[in-house]
Amino acid sequence: MAIEESTHERLIGKGWVQGVALVLIFGFFVMGLLAYRTYTASMPIPDKVVNESGQVLFTGDEITRGQELFQARGLHEYGSIVGHGAYLGPDYTADYLRRATDDIAAQLQAGGMGDTHDAVVSEFRTNRYNPDTRTLVFTDRQAAAFNRITQHYAQFFGENSTKYGLLPRLITDPAEIHDLTAFFAWTAWASAAERPGHNYSYTNNWPSEPRVDNGPTAQLIVWSALSLIMLLGGTGIMFAVYGRWSQKIGWHSGEAPTLSFRQPGEVPLTPAQRSTIWFFAIVSVLFLGQALLGGAVQHYRADLSNFFGLDLAAILPYNLARTWHLQLALFWTAAAFLAGGIFLTPFISRREPRRQHWLSYGLLGAVVVVVVGSLISEALSIYGIIPSGSLFSQQWEYLDLPRLWQILLIVGMFLWIAIVWRGMRARLKVESKLNMPWVFFFSGLAIPTFYAVGLLASSDAHLTVADFWRFWVVHLWVEDFLELFTTVMVAYIFVMLGVVSQRIALGVIFLDVILYSAGGVIGTMHHLYFSGTPVEHMALGAFFSAAEVIPLTFLTVEAWAFLQLGSRQTAGDSKPFPHRWAVMFLVAVGFWNFVGAGIFGFLINLPIVSYYQIGTALTANHGHAAMMGVYGMLAVGLAMFAFRYVIPADKWPEKWARVSFWCLNIGLAWMVFASLLPLGVLQLYHSVNEGYFEARSLGYITEPGNAVLEWLRLPGDLIFIIGGVVPFVWIALQALRHFKSGLTTEEMPENPLYTEVRPTPTPEPR
Helix, strand or coil: CCCCCCCCCCCCCHHHHHHHHHHHHHHHHHHHHHHHHHHHHCCCCCCEEECCCCCEEEEHHHHHHHHHHHHHCCHHHCCEECCEECCCCCEHHHHHHHHHHHHHHHHHHHCCCCCCHHHHHHHHHCCCEECCCCEEECCHHHHHHHHHHHHHHHHHHHCCCCCCCCCCCCCCCHHHHHHHHHHHHHHHHHHHCECCCCCCECCCCCCCEHHHCECCCHHHHHHHHHHHHHHHHHHHHHHHHHHHHCCCCCCCCCCCCEEEECCCCCCCECHHHHHHHHHHHHHHHHHHHHHHHHHHHHHHHHCCCCECCECHHHCCCHHHHHHHHHHHHHHHHHHHHHHHHHHHHHHHHCECCCCHHHHHHHHHHHHHHHHHHHHHHHHHHHCCCCCCCCCCCCCCCCCCCCHHHHHHHHHHHHHHHHHHHHHHHHHHHCCCCCCHHHHHHHHHHHHHHHHHHHHHCCCCCCHHHHHHHHHHHHHHHHHHHHHHHHHHHHHHHHHHCCCCCHHHHHHHHHHHHHHHHHHHCHHHHHHHCCCCCCHHHHHHHHHHHHCCHHHHHHHHHCHHHHHHHHCCCCCCCCCCCCCHHHHHHHHHHHHHHHHHHHHHHHHHHCHHHHHHHCCCHHHHHHHHHHHHHHHHHHHHHHHHHHHHHHCCHHHCCHHHHHHHHHHHHHHHHHHHHHHHHHHHHHHHHHHHHCCHHHHCCHHHHCCHHHHHHHHCHHHHHHHHHHHHHHHHHHHHHHHHHCCCCCCECCECCCCCCEEEECCCCCCCCC
16 A cells, blocks of 8 residues: 555545534634633732731732742742642642631630631631722731741741751742742632632632531532533443444554565665654653652652652752653653654655755754753752742743743744744645645644643733643643644554555544544643632533543554554565564553543542542642653654664664563553552542541651552662663664664655565466
């Protein structure tokens, strides 16, 4: 089966196109309405907060400055706010609320009151915000509690010790402590004060806190039940459709001829393709650094005060280690995608413009500058050398890289798509805009476009507004548009290998777009249940996020056909299939997509579960299984695909590719099943039984039983790093050593990766 000639003929039916258009138009129309509601109906920031005598306690500007300081000093990568953030420190919304309620109860008891529960509930649930004057009134008892809690945080962040995993004397300026406490106090007020016209708070009664009668709302329970119905009904419909049209949808080869795959050394590469080996080599080094930092972050939870005799927090505090760990995870996987796009482009266009590799090396230099510059800036920001709220200070979790580097990263990604456009321009001119080359280009263009949305989540943006836009990046960019580009690249690799036709590949791609976007676009809102948005965000986010599991179930059903296509070998041909381990990594992507993104994701997306577990080990369990299992495995698979064509056949380290594959998967499975999942279940139980504040406290995390589970992760981490990452780095270095070996060309044959083997006719019987 030859790759179809370039043609203006559309290879996909109108029904597929209309289906994609309807799903995307509906999804983004609803998201537009939710954006409007986010700006107009989120928890309000008062211009000033005063006591009953009218004395100003803090202002809206001071709340914003506290928010900027929270980000700049890396506290979003230490603890959390309204449930989102890191998991070692407390959730500061829940922490302030507990301290304030205990303080007021003590004041009431000192005044002679016995049972203080109803009085405390009245203090906090009564909404004293005046929208006309934009003034919030704290009772005198709340004002006194604010002043005392300010002193608590001054002592906590100013302590000359590393016992909390932070730098000694992290924040000592009284004005900064005041602003930081104001930020915490505002979110705590919104978590208890009833939303006008309703009997629940701005955060839908989150966190669970019996001292202020915060408990699950009716909406929380109803939409959890409806989400389950959506999942069951949608999965049933999917299986019914699949059973009826299984021969027409999904991975299947049709009437494919017998193939002989070209071996390493037989496939000429272009100069730009060879340049991507440098990308992948740097990717491997970043992967190793990210994994080592992950081990350091985990050790803080197992033994907070001692890293095998070293006071690690004095050199690499927890919040800096986690910042770098999270940023490098995004950097090395994204860089692998950029390299994969450049590597595949000449195979698609069959020719490469002159000096294309110069642009590729220029992009590589830009990526290195952004990575190094952002990591240095984050360290300087956490150390307090860079002021908060500046272009160089750290930002929100996941978008930690400072504003300047975030802008430069977006510019770099648009440069990447320009390189792809330049390489494909001649092919695109003669193709229908719904055929594979254009789909490849459009899916790549979506990557910088939707990442740029994160610029709306500025450091000084309203917390709820910032959460809305940053989760467009964390969820919509990662789980929808990167997923789309993943599908397109995998499908195109199979087309290039000759095992499927473009028509079949397009059917898979358009089906995936419909299935992913049907739930994934609006499902973004499952991150905003408790961020101060109105209740419709929770209702729609819960209902549509349940639909996200359906395409992952479909991928699991298709996994066997996927594996058969990828490992296809020809009868009577002595040449082996050269991409066994690249395909095995792609199969692992399918497995972890279902387990990590599907099962573990759905577990924490149910509103009633999320209410108790947000910000616990179950969140980390989903994050690790989905991020490494899907995008990490795909990135390594793309690298293996490219490495196979530059490392000479007699020098290909088959054994180390096998070791790397199995150790990465075994290490990841150990990490989630032996440590994160049981820890998360225990923490969820403790949160429901004892309280969210208790479940997030350092005292609970460091209990002996939990500490044992934290230490149980060590063998898995060693397997992952030593057996998985290190061999991958070694293979990358071998590829770099040989990256100029073999034939170099700027013109590709019609089928560069295989030749067709015509079967020998059966002789007529005599």
